[in-house]
Amino acid sequence: MKLYDCQVAPNPRRVRMFLAEKGIELEKIEIDILGGENLQDEFLAINPRGLLPVLELDDGTRIDEAMAICRYFEEVQPEPALLGRDLKEKAIVTMRQRKMEFDGMISTSEVFRNQHEQFLKRSIPGAGGAIIPAIPALIDRGTQTLERFFWWLEKYLEEGPYLAGEQFTMVDITAICAIGFAEWVEIYIPDENIKTKKWYEEVSARPSAEA
């Protein structure tokens, strides 16, 4: 089993943090996104979308969505539970993780890609399908949606020390990676979001944050 990975990219980081929290070690193959290696034939033969991360199972099956990879390892090694411990907690983690992904990760991606000179002709990540030029209005939409993301964080932290309550979960991991990604476009946790700033300082000190 091996993981096609990229140290600088936010989605592979979600998987690396997840694995580090579980103490799972895997063979990792680094793909140089900044150098365009993900769009070359060799990698496109592995993932026609040209996106990372990709988990390759021993039988050759490839799984190329971060959450699909994390769910796989949650089943392989349930402890520590990162996707919820019981029926209700699982539903809450799935729901909130998704909000972190949409309002945090994807909004940031839209801000980043649609203003970066490297992607002026490629608004959509990866290869295949359409070639779409950058859409500057998405910078504004993404920036505004990130306000909602930060609002969610502060709201969730009124209920407990972590974003899904008493336990550190995938909701925290996705939020951490989204915040780190947002820093690339110089968008930061608002100063008045005191609970979020304290939480972020604490979770950033976990060893998995270095993964």
Added chain:
Amino acid sequence: MKLYDCQVAPNPRRVRMFLAEKGIELEKIEIDILGGENLQDEFLAINPRGLLPVLELDDGTRIDEAMAICRYFEEVQPEPALLGRDLKEKAIVTMRQRKMEFDGMISTSEVFRNQHEQFLKRSIPGAGGAIIPAIPALIDRGTQTLERFFWWLEKYLEEGPYLAGEQFTMVDITAICAIGFAEWVEIYIPDENIKTKKWYEEVSARPSAEA
């Protein structure tokens, strides 16, 4: 337990089809999205995002993402399995479902919302957070991304009768709902995608398609 639902909206339809395939019956409360009921105070007290569907558990917990609701019922009643039967199949279903959602449902949503006169001032579904005007370039981006969605469908159907292989799963449900939604914006399965057209005719005849 009850489900806040909307007959005409594509995301609630995913949950209704999922429940119908499992034979689960629930109390349903219809919210009139076309009449704007989802953006009025009464419903915003239930879901501040103003989106549907929302599952309300007996203890009052509300789960407001279609996949979180489906995963909940997959655990409550595992048969028939709609999210995969074993470790590998679950990973494949999670991965492919997600592609159907992004390249199918969300692309269609972008085409629909950014050209519909009702949403000229509201590009992002639901309430809360930013008010974003329509972004006409997303009509083009969504239309082109739908080409990739249809490419995936034909490719998956080379491997088996359903989109994740031998079994009808959530991948099929999301794809069916995306295709139905795309018809609203007059985008249809390409004529040359023969396997997809045959599959769509067959799955549309399932009783759950009427749910």
